[in-house]
Amino acid sequence: MTDYDVLRVFCGPNGGYGNELGVVRDGSVVPDAGERQELAAKLGFSETVFVDDPERGVIDIYTPGTRLPFAGYPCVGVAWLLDVPELVTPAGVVGARQDGEFSWIEARAEWAPPRTLRRYATAAEVEELAVPPAGEWVYAWAWEDESAGRVRARGFPGRGDGIEEDEATGAAALLLTDRLGRALNIVQGTGSQILTAPQPEGWVEVGGRVRLER
Structure with a gap:
């Protein structure tokens, strides 16, 4: 089984709640898009992220049924996990920062x-x-x-x-x-x-x- 982390993103003030996110830190172990989609469906999270370059923040995002060029809570979660100043998604470059207990991203509505x-x-x-x-x-x-x-x-x-x-x-x-x-x-x-x-x-x-x- 491919190794992956599970994050909880957008937790409440007491650390509970939040949405579970699957993160495959080494995306090279699942290089094929079809295999990534299959794994995302098997894991069953709302989204699963494959990290293709942890230093540059290059990521690939999947729901159980489709690939997404951008998604909000996966970017917030992976920005926290990788602690990088930006993430590179197919939609564009997402700014990222940490501020105390909060992880922030900056993106565009379109x-x-x-x-x-x-x-x-x-x-x-x-x-x-x-x-x-x-x-x-x-x-x-x-x-x-x-x-x-x-x-x-x-x-x-x-x-x-x-x-x-x-x-x-x-x-x-x-x-x-x-x-x-x-x-x-x-x-x-x-x-x-x-x-x-x-x-x-x-x-x-x-x-x-x-x-x-x-």
């Missing part, structure tokens, strides 16, 4: 995969939602405290690949931040925390806590 951002009137409505049928990728959200930028959200991939709900999704948070044009403090899933901040010239920072699960 790199993110399509998401339907669906606003609800209250956080309670979001919490009570049932998983929708497979189809569009839905990011359900509502203000918990609009003046403070606090958001309650849930992510439903709708891909039909066994991942009915994502505990935490950086790309969707990036898109919401770009749309609203303001910094956000997002609680997603059962208790994951995502911080965001718009930057000049269309860039958005996305940050959160990361810990090594195993």
Whole structure:
């Protein structure tokens, strides 16, 4: 079996929650794209990352069913693991930095995969939602405290690949931040925390806590 690490990305303040991420630190052991897709499907994480150059931060990202040019929470997690100033993805070069307990990336909204951002009137409505049928990728959200930028959200991939709900999704948070044009403090899933901040010239920072699960 190929060696891999498991990270938990976008943990809550107590270190719990967060979304599990598989990371193959030595991507050369699985060089073929088809084999990478097969392994990502076998591992079953929302995303699995293959590191092709740890010093330059060159990475390759897969869901259980497809390859992604960019994804938010994998970049936040791998930036923490590799401790590099940038990551090189097919979509572009992602800035990275560490700030105390938070790992941050800087990316562009147009790199993110399509998401339907669906606003609800209250956080309670979001919490009570049932998983929708497979189809569009839905990011359900509502203000918990609009003046403070606090958001309650849930992510439903709708891909039909066994991942009915994502505990935490950086790309969707990036898109919401770009749309609203303001910094956000997002609680997603059962208790994951995502911080965001718009930057000049269309860039958005996305940050959160990361810990090594195993």
